[in-house]
Amino acid sequence: MAEITAAMVKELREKTGAGMMDCKKALNETNGNMEEAIEVLRKNGQAKAVKKEGRIAAEGLCRIAANGDKVAAVVEVNSETDFVAKNETFQQFVEAVATQAVNSSADGIDSFMEEAWNEDASKTVKEALVDKIAVIGEKLSIRRFEKVEASEGFVATYVHGGGRIGVIVEAKTNVVNEAVKEAMTNIAMQIAALNPKYVATADVSDEYKAHEKEIIKAQIEQDPKMAGKPEKVIEGAINGRLNKELKEVCLLEQVYVKAEDGKQTVAQYIAQVAKENGADLSVSRFVRFETGEGIEKKQEDFAAEVAAQMNQ
Template sequence: MWPTLYCREPTVAISAALVKQLREETGAGMMDCKKALSETGGDIEKAQEYLRKKGLSTADKKSSRIAAEGRIGSYIHDSRIGVLIEVNCETDFVGRSEKFKELVDDLAMQVVACPQVNFVSIEEIPESIVTKEKELEMQREDILSKPENIREKIVEGRVSKRLGELALLEQPFIKNDSLLVKDMVKQIVAALGENIKVRRFVKFTLGETTETPKTEEAKA
């Protein structure tokens, strides 16, 4: 009788550059990153998920830590559009680092580059806006012509996309559009070893006002 032969699946070659990228994005150890990539066939997104399930992704763990230091940054474009943005970290040491300063500057530029953005994250968008978006989508002609049982799913998908357009963290990063802003921030969290939170921002547009225009009678 011939002995039973067990054939192993061919192993995928994992480059040092890929291991380094995963380490920067998750903050996990070098060997853990290498193992995650080996287990997932070199797929970096699946490797990130693998590390999170194993509890080895430190970027997610850091998100619960208090961030009260940081910087207020600014960016003015063509003397017509300006942004002030507050980004927090855990220590003054990191807040004064060049990498953190660069992050704040990049985020300020990102806000200017995305005129539709009015909130930091989707979670900050008021329920009144979410409700209004749903109502608008439900009234569209192409939705009314759809079977009732699938309207809700279509509307949900469209509203989710619309809310993403309003949130800073959901935008493609201006310096690398293959990354969302939230993923870029996670990379900096892993690199600096501290929790980082984009706290708030305010935009100024030349000539824009929220005051109620005065009537000619009031002026007189």
């Protein structure tokens, strides 16, 4: 009996879109033969999308669903083309996935895919996805989801660009009124526009700082203007550049995009809103999804493709 490794299961899962346990079972049944395992999954109706395996699903939509103002979930569902992303059938499916996510107790995408589908409990989420692939005719992927629950305040949400970016902000506050809600929606818009990585500088890990300092140091060493400078001067320049970078990646340090004076930071804006409404107000955390981020998109060269076909 061949040893079935995690890498083999991962490869089969990527090729077929079938569940992890289904892939492992198929590999065990076929003694690790990848092609035979694909056939097993196809025969079992678990790999209807196998012909799409070589394609890249990097388009799609982000959608947000909420239960009141305490719980919200954001999902990213990918398609191969922007044309399908604009299709009403696909959009309705993404909305349903978001509803599934906001009501889910899953702790990861694998367990999420094995849940009973909210629109038909006889199917899993994975099976609903496979059915939708068969209908639409493109490779689709439920890439990720995240659920946010506010224990001491509320959640604010914002979707930008028709679904290109989805943001959830968890606000901690003792006052919930229209002015405070509007302020947190503005913060969500800020996050969509400027893509911070952290809430505050205190959240930045020492590892991140050390890594960035190494990069900045290498850049400075190649700068002719810094050649021969004392170590103390170089260290000051490194710290200066790092602090500047942290202001860009930390939400509270960023200049508020709607600041009338062009100088007010997000932290100062939140403090102003808190004072005006007699509130203790802060941002506990945020989640930002952007469609296709981190996915290497295939670059199509139509002329080269036609030429290659003619040569064949």
